[in-house]
Amino acid sequence: GAVVSQHPSRVICKSGTSVKIECRSLDFQATTMFWYRQFPKKSLMLMATSNEGSKATYEQGVEKDKFLINHASLTLSTLTVTSAHPEDSSFYICSAGGAGEPYNEQFFGPGTRLTVL
Amino acid sequence: AQTVTQSQPEMSVQEAETVTLSCTYDTSESDYYLFWYKQPPSRQMILVIRQEAYKQQNATENRFSVNFQKAAKSFSLKISDSQLGDAAMYFCALTGRDDKIIFGKGTRLHILP
Numbered sequence: 001g002a003v004v005s006q007h008p009s010r011v012i013c014k015s016g017t018s019v020k021i022e023c024r025s026l027d028f029q030a031t032t033m034f035w036y037r038q039f040p041k042k043s044l045m046l047m048a049t050s051n052e053g054s055k056a057t058y059e060q061g062v063e064k065d066k067f068l069i070n071h072a073s074l075t076l077s078t079l080t081v082t083s084a085h086p087e088d089s090s091f092y093i094c095s096a097g098g099a100g101e102p103y104n105e106q107f108f109g110p111g112t113r114l115t116v117l
Numbered sequence: 118a119q120t121v122t123q124s125q126p127e128m129s130v131q132e133a134e135t136v137t138l139s140c141t142y143d144t145s146e147s148d149y150y151l152f153w154y155k156q157p158p159s160r161q162m163i164l165v166i167r168q169e170a171y172k173q174q175n176a177t178e179n180r181f182s183v184n185f186q187k188a189a190k191s192f193s194l195k196i197s198d199s200q201l202g203d204a205a206m207y208f209c210a211l212t213g214r215d216d217k218i219i220f221g222k223g224t225r226l227h228i229l230p
Contacts, residue, residue: 032216034216034217034218038160041225042222042223043208043220043221043222043223044162044208044218044220046217046218046219049215049216049217091160093160093162095162095218097216104216106212106216106218108161108162110159110160110161111160111161
């Protein structure tokens, strides 16, 4: 099956620094990638849609200047948490979709645990 | 807006028994897909079963089956012969034309040995 990787799997950073999380589709080209945030024992909350070669579209309430998304190629999307604060600590999951029929099945990465001190 | 509602935060079932997880949804789209995802302690999202809204026949995958009631916008998951490895968080989810997946709040399933 299709494989999506995320790097790093966990990261600890100091408040005020920026952190970059990578999402890669390893064996397929992803026209669209999605970024989710999951708080402990909670559901996945969609943050933004990352489209290759164009600007990301953000869900309501998500700060685009705080969470920068770049989808530079059909196999890589990055999420940069800028000027991180402790409240940004969370589990971030990406999903990548191909161009399938009848719909673009999404494949999920293993997630990245971010802890901001 | 699309919404997915799971009203059972936690459920328990005896090993080898059958359990049903409930889910209701709302969407204005005519073409959509419904899913059940499993999230074990590793937190890797695993697709359990998928249902195309245009198909009347309920999807089945081995011990997992759904009861899809389109008019009632209901989509429940039945797990037969429950196994210890089935213990996880289960999310009901919905996607439409834009490929965005909207998740319910989840049901934590405990399997009692």
